[in-house]
Amino acid sequence: MQPFQLPDFYVPYPARLNPHLERARTHSTAWARAMGMLDDTRDPGTPDIWDEAQLDAMDYALLCAYTHPDCDGPELDLITDWYVWVFYFDDHFLEVFKRPQDQAGARAYLDRLPLFMSLDPPEPRNAVERGLADLWARTVPVRSLAWRRRFAESTDALLRESLWELSNISTGRVPNPVEYVQMRRKVGGAPWSADLVEHAAGVEVPARVVGTRPLRVLKDTFSDGVHLRNDIFSYQRETESEGEINNCVLVVEHFLGVPAQRAADTVNDLLTSRLRQFENTAVTELPPLFEEHALNAAERAAVAGYVKGLQDWQSGGHEWHLRSSRYMNRESTGMSASRLPALLKSARISRPHVPFQKVGPTPLPDFDMPYAARVNPHHERARRNVIAWCAAMGMYGPLDRHPVPLWTAEELAGFDFAICSASLDPDSTPEALDLATQWLAWGTFGDDYFPAVFNRDHDMAGAKRFCARVRAFMPLDCGPAPAPENPFETGLIDLWHRTASPMTARGRREFRASIEHMVDSWLWELNNHLQSRIPDPVDYLEMRRHTFGSELTMAMTRIGHSQDVPAEVFATRTLHEIDASAMDYACLLNDVFSYQKETEYEGELNNGVLAVQHFFDCGRDEAVPIVNDLMTSRLRQFEHLATTELPALATDMGLDGDARTALDAYVAELRDWMAGIDKWHRETRRYDEREPVRPPASAFRPFRTTIG
Numbered sequence: 001m002q003p004f005q006l007p008d009f010y011v012p013y014p015a016r017l018n019p020h021l022e023r024a025r026t027h028s029t030a031w032a033r034a035m036g037m038l039d040d041t042r043d044p045g046t047p048d049i050w051d052e053a054q055l056d057a058m059d060y061a062l063l064c065a066y067t068h069p070d071c072d073g074p075e076l077d078l079i080t081d082w083y084v085w086v087f088y089f090d091d092h093f094l095e096v097f098k099r100p101q102d103q104a105g106a107r108a109y110l111d112r113l114p115l116f117m118s119l120d121p122p123e124p125r126n127a128v129e130r131g132l133a134d135l136w137a138r139t140v141p142v143r144s145l146a147w148r149r150r151f152a153e154s155t156d157a158l159l160r161e162s163l164w165e166l167s168n169i170s171t172g173r174v175p176n177p178v179e180y181v182q183m184r185r186k187v188g189g190a191p192w193s194a195d196l197v198e199h200a201a202g203v204e205v206p207a208r209v210v211g212t213r214p215l216r217v218l219k220d221t222f223s224d225g226v227h228l229r230n231d232i233f234s235y236q237r238e239t240e241s242e243g244e245i246n247n248c249v250l251v252v253e254h255f256l257g258v259p260a261q262r263a264a265d266t267v268n269d270l271l272t273s274r275l276r277q278f279e280n281t282a283v284t285e286l287p288p289l290f291e292e293h294a295l296n297a298a299e300r301a302a303v304a305g306y307v308k309g310l311q312d313w314q315s316g317g318h319e320w321h322l323r324s325s326r327y328m329n330r331e332s333t334g335m336s337a338s339r340l341p342a343l344l345k346s347a348r349i350s351r352p353h354v355p356f357q358k359v360g361p362t363p364l365p366d367f368d369m370p371y372a373a374r375v376n377p378h379h380e381r382a383r384r385n386v387i388a389w390c391a392a393m394g395m396y397g398p399l400d401r402h403p404v405p406l407w408t409a410e411e412l413a414g415f416d417f418a419i420c421s422a423s424l425d426p427d428s429t430p431e432a433l434d435l436a437t438q439w440l441a442w443g444t445f446g447d448d449y450f451p452a453v454f455n456r457d458h459d460m461a462g463a464k465r466f467c468a469r470v471r472a473f474m475p476l477d478c479g480p481a482p483a484p485e486n487p488f489e490t491g492l493i494d495l496w497h498r499t500a501s502p503m504t505a506r507g508r509r510e511f512r513a514s515i516e517h518m519v520d521s522w523l524w525e526l527n528n529h530l531q532s533r534i535p536d537p538v539d540y541l542e543m544r545r546h547t548f549g550s551e552l553t554m555a556m557t558r559i560g561h562s563q564d565v566p567a568e569v570f571a572t573r574t575l576h577e578i579d580a581s582a583m584d585y586a587c588l589l590n591d592v593f594s595y596q597k598e599t600e601y602e603g604e605l606n607n608g609v610l611a612v613q614h615f616f617d618c619g620r621d622e623a624v625p626i627v628n629d630l631m632t633s634r635l636r637q638f639e640h641l642a643t644t645e646l647p648a649l650a651t652d653m654g655l656d657g658d659a660r661t662a663l664d665a666y667v668a669e670l671r672d673w674m675a676g677i678d679k680w681h682r683e684t685r686r687y688d689e690r691e692p693v694r695p696p697a698s699a700f701r702p703f704r705t706t707i708g
Contacts, residue, residue, distance in 0.1 A: 002328055003236055004249075004261040005154035007268035009229065010275055011049070013311050015217055015319035018065035020073040020159065025061040027077045028084050035134065036127040037088050047095050049088065057325035067193075068200040068309070068317030071553065078138055079200050085131040087159070092128055093162055096240060101170045113159050117152050127274035132301035134415035139199065146207040147198065150500060154192040156599045161187040161573070165246045173640070174245050174254045178584060179577065181224060181538055184248070186573075188230070197309035203302040205648040209293050214285040216301075217539065221278035222310045226317055228271040232264055246527050251390070255633065256626075266616075273615065274657050275314065279535040282307050284527065292464075352532045353610075355603030359620060362595045362609075365628040368635055378420035378430040382437040387412055389438050393494070394487040395445050400484035401453045417441050423676030424553060427668070435498060436556065443518065449488055450522045451602075455529050463526050470519045474504070474512045499556075506567065514551040521546035525606045533616040534605050539585060544608065548590060550583040553673065564662035565612060569653060574645045581638040582670045586677040588631045593681045597688075635674075642667045 018024075032055060039051040064080040071079065097106035108133050115122055116132040119140075126132040132155075140148050164183055168175060175183065198204050209215055231248040238244035248270075252263040252452050286307070290300050322329050376382075387409050390396065395407050421436040428436065454463035473481045473492045478501050484490040492515075500508045521572055524543050528535055535543070545551065571574060591608035598604035612623040646667065681687070 001315075002099060003239075004259075006232065006329070007265050007624050009268065010272040011315055012275070012279070013315045015315040016065050016069035018069045018071065020076045021048060021061060021065040023073050024076045024080045025056075025596065027057070027059050028080045029055060029629060030076075032084050032088070033079050035085075035131040037084070037131070046092075046126065049091050049095060051495050055084070057268075059320070059324055060085070060087060062323065063320040064316065066319045067313040068197075069312055069316065071200045071202075075200055077434050079196060080133075081131075081144055082196060084126070085135060087190070088131070089128050089159070091403055092126075097162075098166055098169060099243075101166065103163065103166055103170065109165065110160050113157055114152075117330065142202060142585075143199065144207075146210075147195070147204050150210070151192070151195045153657060154195050154214065157186040158189040159194045164573070165244075166250055167323050167645075168246055170244065172245070173384050176630070177248070177251055177255055178247055178541060178634060179549070179581070179637055180246070181227075183573075184227045184231075184246075184575075184582070185220060185223045188223065188227040190226040191219055193226065193313065194219050194222055194310060195365055197313060198306055201305045201309040203305040203309075205303055205306055206293075206295060207297045209289060209295070209303070212289060212293075213520075214281050214289050217281045217285070218278060218307065218310065220542075221274045221281065221539075222314065223315050224274040225271055225278065229321060230327075232267055232271075233249065233321045233329060235264070236259070237326070255306040255629065255665070269615065271534045274538060277539050278310075280531075280533075284531065292532065316493075351536050353533075353605060353614065356600065359560050359596055359600045362592060362620065365624055366593065367589065367628060367678065368632045369675060369678045370635075371671045373417065373423045373675040373679035374426035374672065375679075376422035376426045376428060376433050378433050379418045381430055382422060382433045383413070383416065383418035385434050385521060386417055386437045386441050388443055389434075390445070390487075390667045392493075393442075393491040395441075395491070397487075399449070399453075401457070401487060402449070406448055412441070412471060414440075415444070415657060416680070417444070420676060420680035421684055423679045424678070426676075428671060435495070436553075438491070439495055439499075439552065439556075442488070442495055445491070446519065447522070447547075447549070448486045451525070451529075451604075454510060455526055458530055460523070460526060462532065463523055467523060469515060471512075474500070476500075476512065478508075496509045504563075511552075511555045514555040517546045517551055518549045528605050532605070534610055537611045540606065540608065540611045541587070544587045544591075545580065545583040546685075547606065548583070548587045550586055554583070554670070564658050565666070566653075566655075566659065569649070569655070569659070572649060573582055574641055574649045577669065578638060578641045578646070578667065581634040581641065582674055584634045585631050585638070585674055588627050588634075589677060592627060593687045595620070595624075597686075638670075638674075641650060 021385055029052060032038055032050070033052075036043050036046075037050060038055065039048050049289075060083045061076075061080045064076060064083055068076060069080055093109075097104070097109065112125075112130060113129065116124065116129050117136050118133075118139060120135070121133040140151070143151070155667075161183060165187055167173075191649055205215060235247055235249045238247050239250060244250075248267045249260060249263045252258070252266050253260060253666065254262065258266070286303065289295075290303075294304070321327050322668065382563070390412055392409065395412075396405055396409055398405060417440040418437050421433055425433065425436055450463065450466070453459070454466065469482070469485075469489065470492065471483070473489055474496045475481060478497055481493050481496075484493060503511065518519070521543055525547060588608045595607060595609045598607050598676070599610055604610075609620060609627055611624050611673055612618075612626050613620060616623065616626070648661060650663060655663070
């Protein structure tokens with residue numbers, strides 16, 4: 001029996017079938033045999049993976065004919081061979097390395113595979129290597145160098161992150177939902193599929209827009225849609241036959257403590273939400289992108305062809321899952337029968353939100369915070385200086401387009417950014433603490449100023465001009481900047497020169513990027529307001545790391561260790577996930593504390609508690625415990641990474657004693673960072689309605705800046 005009934009899937013576009021299907025079937029079977037993938041041609045010592053009957057039943061040619069309905073016969077042959085190869089790799093890796101839990105053998109096996117993404121590969125030792133060498137030679141000659149690099153990175157991630165799955169199986173560790181969705185994009189291979197969509201459609205996304213938010217979100221939402229659907233269909237095979245624990249239905253079962261049916265329905269809701277995010281991005285974010293980057297007609301057509309190809313893949317992939325012997329589909333009603341209920345259900349996810357609803361004080365859960373906050377002894381000095389510094393920058397006066405002062409000195413004293421920075425970095429010098437406190441004040445002022453002006457006026461054009469100007473005030477050579485137009489720009493000039501002058505070129509680039517990410521993310525928040533749209537939960541959490549400014553404060557910590565830790569260490573998945581898990585804990589903590597202030601008094605739509613309410617269609621008191629559970633799971637992931645994966649990474653990369661000591665210090669500072677965020681939220685008056693504390697008169701002494 002099936003463990004649950006398949007849900008009604010949201011499939012807005014009908015699947016179409018490529019007319020060259022039979023040709024691809026014949027070709028792919030012959031190719032698999034020639035590569036040694038079938039039992040009658042397999043390499044000595046290779047276990048039984050497939051026989052011809054199994055390959056025919058899985059019908060990867062049908063998958064490709066559905067997912068690429070418009071390409072010609074030779075192209076469909078090539079694409080089908082790629083999918084035969086990738087599924088063979090998956091099953092071969094399962095039998096040879098996952099089942100016996102051979103991590104050392106798996107690592108050595110995976111280390112060789114990039115050698116075959118070359119036009120001059122070594123002699124292959126097995127069917128996976130042989131197939132990859134053949135496919136690479138047939139695929140890349142007609143592609144640009146930029147596309148080749150992207151495709152090589154996607155292929156390498158698809159292969160190498162299999163170690164993450166193997167590690168989870170070996171330790172019996174079920175990942176948390178955020179970790180799972182992010183990692184599934186790599187190990188599941190859909191970003192690789194998205195790159196092949198360009199090849200099959202005969203287009204290339206212009207290199208100058210590949211890394212922009214709209215194109216990144218289209219690829220991520222496409223990937224999430226492919227993987228979440230696959231997890232629902234493959235749940236029975238993976239959990240009952242393969243001992244797999246890397247499946248989103250199982251992850252949600254474990255996280256929410258619900259039966260498989262409820263978990264599958266929840267995963268399907270997330271799938272629907274991600275597909276709606278895809279549609280929203282294509283319709284609302286691509287047209288402005290075309291104008292801002294001055295794409296010509298051919299380049300716009302290429303992006304449109306890519307989007308169409310991703311849509312075809314979603315619909316075709318769903319149809320194939322309904323037919324392949326590889327998946328649980330016996331009780332399916334078929335795509336056409338289920339489309340209408342799913343379309344109607346999807347309307348709930350896109351329903352508008354009524355802002356400024358009375359919610360009252362938020363009952364705080366018992367947050368899991370195992371780290372004790374330490375406070376820098378120079379915090380009183382920092383408190384006095386930040387109040388004076390904000391006055392010198394003009395933050396207490398009337399502003400253009402906002403004649404009423406945004407802040408007063410009394411309110412700023414109640415915010416108490418000094419206790420925040422003093423807890424984030426308890427060991428810094430008085431001068432460094434002053435600087436950190438003023439950065440916090442500057443970022444928060446901008447976070448208040450931006451919606452007060454641009455959200456209020458629905459002024460996206462003005463907001464984009466505001467964000468575009470920010471870069472000019474952070475010259476990498478620390479040279480002159482334009483005349484500032486507001487206190488935000490005045491403060492940035494001062495802080496940038498004081499902070500960046502002693503930095504290395506690498507440090508300046510990284511630090512400036514963190515500030516750019518924060519400011520640009522405010523446009524995403526504004527776009528949600530223009531649409532009266534509560535964001536999709538995955539998109540929300542990924543963008544929240546930017547809007548909260550956590551990258552900015554973490555960048556200052558990372559730069560302090562840049563001389564001892566090689567840059568490639570910080571580029572690894574382990575360090576990225578350490579940072580992201582800490583950020584998510586702090587961001588969601590802030591969302592709980594700020595819920596009433598933001599939703600009841602400010603009409604804010606970008607709040608994690610509200611996003612959970614909207615997604616689960618539940619009340620605040622049901623949403624807050626879910627948010628707290630997610631915070632706890634991210635904290636546990638942080639510790640797992642720091643205590644288990646990081647030492648192994650240091651060994652694998654051959655780091656010396658100084659680098660290991662610096663990494664340990666970096667992790668310790670992140671623990672201080674999380675503890676400091678927790679302490680500040682419990683002591684600040686920014687999130688309550690009480691009368692602000694008024695500081696003594698001595699707090700308002702003049703402040704000398706670097707600006708004349």
